[in-house]
Every structure is written in C-alpha cells, then in structure tokens.
Amino acid sequence: MNVELIELSPCKKQLRVKLDVEEVDQAFDRVTGQFRKQANLPGFRKGKAPREKVEAEFKDKIEEEVKQQLMSDAYRRAMDEQGLKPVTNPDIEEIQFGRGQTLEFMATIETAPEFELPEYKGLPGKRERVEISDNDVEKAINALRDQRGQYENVEREIQDGDFAVVNYTGTSEGKALTEYAPTARGLTEQNKYWLHVHAEAKDDHFIPGFTAQLVGAKAGDKRDVKVDFPEDFVAKELAGRKGEYAVEVVEVKEKKLPDLDDEFAKGWGTESLDKLREGVRADLENDRKNKAESDVRAQVLEVLIDKCDLKDLPDSVVGAETRGMVYNIVQQNQQRGVGKDEIERNKEQIYATANMAAQDRVKAAFIVQRIAKEENIEATQEEIAGHLSMLAQQNKMDVQEFYKKVQENDGMHEIVNAVLHDKVVGFLVENAKIEEVDPAPPAEEAHSHSHSHG
Template sequence: MNVTVEPLAPCKKLVRVEVETKSVDEAFETITKEFQRQASFPGFRPGKAPREMVLRKYESDIQDEVKRKLISQAYKKAVEEQNLEVIGQPDIEEVQFSRGQPLQFNANVETAPEFELPEYRGLLVKMEARTLTDADVDRALEALREPKAGFQKMDRAVQTGDVAVVNYTGTCEGKPITEIAPTAQGLTAKSNFWVETPSKSFLPGFGDQLIGAKAGEKRTVTVDFPADFVTPQLAGKQGVYEVEVVEVKEKVLPPVDDNLAKAYGAEDLAKLRDGVRKDLENEVSYNRKKSARDQVVRGLLDRVNFELPESAVGQETRQVVNNIVQDVARRGGSRADVERQKE
C-alpha cells in the first residue's frame, strides 16, 4: 500500500492511498465466495449456484462490499502509519476502483493542531489553603434535609418560607397575556399552582405579595417583567394577576438524626456524618487539583498560538446554541424566542 500526505491547511490534510492490485483481486475473490455461499437460485442447493450466475446477479453488490471493506481497512492503516491524529470523519473521494487494477482514493481529513509544547516548568500556580471544618459538615447535613422535606397544610396566613397553592389568571396592558404572547399559556392561567414565598423559580415578586393571605382569599398581584425576559413580547412590561389562595402549606424539614441518615442509606447519623465528611474532603481535593490544572492550561495557552479545526469550532458552536435552546425551552419560550436568542 502506498500512502502520501499533502497539507492543505494548518488542520487539514489530503491523504492519498493506493492499494495494490493483488489485494483488490484477493478481496474480490473473498467477497465473491461469501456471496456464492449465501446465494439461493431455483434448481440449485444453497451455496451451489455457479460462480458466473452469482456474478451476473450480484456484481454490483459485490463491488460495493469490496470497495467498502478495502477503503475502510486501507484508510485505518494509512492513518496509523502516518501517525495522524484525525478529528471527525474523513471525506472520501474514489479515484479508481475496478477488478484487475489498484484501488486509489483520497481522504480529506481534519487533524488536531500541531504545536510545540512550551516550557511548563516554573509556571506559578496558586493553591487554596482550604481546611475542612465541622461547620462545613454541619452545613452539608443541613442541605440534606431539603430534599426530604414534607409539606403540611396549615390553617393560617401565608408566611415567608411557605408554599401557597393558588389559582391565577394574568393580563398585560388590559389583555389576556396570550393575546400579547400566544405561546405564554403558562403565564396566563393556572390552577392549583404551587408558589414559593419568596418566589425562587417563578415570576419575581409574585410569591412575596401573597404573604399574609389565607386560604380562600383573593389578591391582585403585579409583576414587572425584566427587560431580558424570556418572552420578548412581555419584556419591560407589567403583568397583573388575579390570584386566589387555595391552600397554605408549610415546609417541614426532617431533623438531623438517625432516620435522616437511613433515608440516605446510612446505618446511623454518625455513619452519615463520616460519609459527608469524606465526600467533602474528596471535593476539596478535586477542586484543588482542578484549579491547579486549569491554571497550568491557561498559562500554556498564553504561550502558544494555533488554529483550531473547523469541525471542532462548529461542534462547540452547535453545543452553545443547543444550550441556549434548552434554556429557553425550560423557561417556556417559543420557537421564535429560540431563534432570537440564537442571533
């Protein structure tokens, strides 16, 4: 096999490959026999049909299989022989292929950037002097209470930290919100909707205005939509909500005891505390090493200059756009909102 590599750009190469005639003919013979063993023709037992009959019917399929197999094997071998660090899939162009002749094809490939590693010894790295304390463990245990919280119905007014179960309808500029933003149905009306006080994930200031209200009470809540609100039609405007409080629920956190420990699969509180401490120690160690590694990488990047492969840049761009799409979708945005965010 003959292989030549021609640089096209800093991260692009043209790999020319020629597979000798003998290998091509051997591949044709092997694939033809495989087709012959599996072929079934009237009047012949499976695998006993004459070679000429198999070739007449399956010649095109045999050629396709031989080409696929030879190009795949030759390309892989060529990359290994030339020590190419290929990124992505090659663009294969057939030049010559037939029985009794060498196979010739070209592969346009993108490769990893080539550069000389600068001197890294002596790079300054700042290591955080972080000591784990009992207070850190206590805070972590407190955080474990939140996912196991329950909610108890209360016969009193809404207080800070409660959840208000509400029905609401919203308007903007005197019109139902869907008339201004047709896709914002969730902002127009909801029944039995849980609102935290203060609001953490819903509209800013919504939950705060429910503090002091009791079940059965109705209130008018106003919301100023931010200038960068996910639904552009509402950005910078004011929403007015007619809200009925259906129920008041108090969040009840479990005590830090053996029962909490068992809820997380630990034998008792002491075992849970030991496990939490170990996890925190691992986190501190990981963050310290990651910080050092990131500082070294930044230091090296400041000392080198190279072009990136187009496919790598494109993939990163698509990932950023995909993150934007998912973020907008999570916040209830429409397809039009997504397109605007892309721009």
C-alpha cells in the same frame, strides 16, 4: 506508484495517487484466480471453470473487489510514504480504473495539526485549602432538616415564609400574557399552584413583589396583585411590562421542620446527631477536596492551552465537537424550562459559545496526545475496564451490556482517550507549581425566577 501531495490548508491535504497498469492487471489476475477457485458454474467442477467464463460471470464483482483492494492498499502506502496521520476517514474520488488502465484516484483527508509543544512541567496553579467550619456543617444539617419538612394546612392569615396554594389569571393592559409571550402559559393561568411567600420583594422566587401582596390573606380570599416584570425576566417578551393578576387563595400551608435530635439523625442512617454531624463534615470535606482538585486540573490545562501556539485545527473534528456541545447546551436549557422559541432566537449565541468551547477541547486533545507520546503514558487494560465500569454505573447499566453498546457504536477509541486524558492531566498537576490559597468567600445565592416550589 506515484503520489502527488497538495496542501489545501494546514490540516487538510489532497493526495493524487496513480498506480501502474502492470500493478492493476496483476490485481485483476490475482482476484480472478481467487474467484475461479470458489466458482460453481454449470458443467464444471468447483474451481475448474475456464478463466474467461469466470471473468464473464463475475465481471462486476471482480472489478469491485480489485478496486477495493488496490485503493485500500494504495491509500495506506501513500499515507506511510508521505508521513501523514489522518484524523478522519478519507473522501475518495475515483478518476480512472479498469483492466489495462492505470488506477487514479484522489483522497482528501484532514490531519492532526503540527505545532511546537511548550514546556509543560512547572505550570502554575492555585489550590484552595479545604476548611470546614461549624457553620458549614450546621447549614448542611439544616438543609437535610428542610428536606424532611412537612407542609401543614393552617387556618390563619398568610405570613412571611408560608406557602400559599393559589389559582391565578395574569394579564397586561387587559390582554392575556400569552398574547405577548405565547410560551408563557404557566405565567398566564394556574390552578392550585404553590408559591413560597416572601414579604421582601427582592426575595421573591416567582415575580418580584408578587407574594408580598398575599401577606394577610386567608384561604378563600381573593386579591388583585399588580407586578412589574423585571428587565431580566425569564420570559423576555414580558420584561419591563406591567402585569395584573386575579388571585384566589385556596390553602395556606406552613412548613414544619423536624426537631434536631437523635431520632432525626436515625432517619439519615446514623445512631446520633453527633454522628450525623461527623458524617456531614466528612462529606463536605470530601466534596471540597474533589472540587479543589478539579479546579486545579482545569487551571493547569487552561494555562497549557494558552501557552501553546495552536491556531489551525481540523474543521471536521471541531465541527463534530461543536455539534455535540450545541446538543448539550440545548438539552440543559430545555431542562431549565427554556422554551423552543427562545432557544431558536439565541441559536447563533449558542453556536458561538459551543464552537469556542469545542476549539479548546480539540486543542486539549491534541496537546494531551503529544504529551502522552513524549512521556510514554498509556492507558492500561485495567484502567480502561475501570472507566467502563464507572460509566456503566452512571448509566445504570450492566458492565457487559454497556461494553457491548460501546463496541457497537465504535466508541472504544473515545474511552481510551478519556483514560489517557485523565492520566496526562494528572501528570501535569503532579509536575505543576501549585500554590495553596485560602478559600474564596461563598458567593451569595442568586435568585432565579423559578415557577415551582420544588
């Protein structure tokens, strides 16, 4: 066998493979013999038909089987001979094949990148100390209290903090808003729509200054509301425009919160308010510990990726990862209510963001594989089973059913890599130089232009 290696790029190779006539003919003889043993031809007992009749009857099938066996075996031997480890299936192009001829074919493959692994022990990282204050606990308790609030109709004027149920129609310069923004139907007209009233325009979750103009109105009243759509408004076609709304107040509602007492605590499965506070504190502590650990893992991996001189990556691997991330970004946008038109307008930015993230993920995967090999880190059967069980639970599926689905989609390799990734990153954190730091002050909650009260 003769193998010629052509390097198309650092991660893309082409092999030209040539098998001698003798090897090809031997394969034809061997496969023909196998077919003869199984052949049931008229006038002959099974396996006793003359070779030439078997060759004539099964000519195409014999050729296909010979080709498949020879190419598969020659490809494997060529990989071993050249010391190549492909990361994708080969693209095979047949050049010549037939009895009495040499077999020649070209295989184009992508391979793992070659790179020098930097020092991966002693990587720097910062872990926030977990401190749960009484104020943190009270904020969480009040959030639980808010979840159990009841909306009650009130026969009075709207006050700051009330909920107004309204019908409205919106225009700009006398034209329906949908003439400027076709997808903004919900901003143009609504019936029995809930709005949380804020006397301060900056606090308005709908359109800044909209609900402040409803203060003082009662059920049955009509108001003309004028607004300035902000420059960063979610419907970009309306950004910077002036709007006019004809609003009818249908109902005025006040949110009544339950008393903070033992009875309230029992509704959350605890015997007393003190016990509820203890449970909330423990939950907050656990959540923050998990977040702090997750942040450290991300930091250490980011530092390692930056230290590693890994510029060349297999195009098809990055491409597949990018497509998956584009799909996730689009789904997230759709779940946030972003319209198809806006997603289409931003598709280049979405692709660029996905591609950058995909490159980092692919780099991390190759680095993790190398470290796993260096440190003899392997995924055990118990760990793989545990990961499968966790994923099955997340997908609300029976473990066996989920395992079958993974196998059908040829996804076990992905499961093993996920376990390996988790173990290697854990190893990096164990061997990192982690500095304990004070927690960062909580970021002020940003207001989003959501269109429902939730």
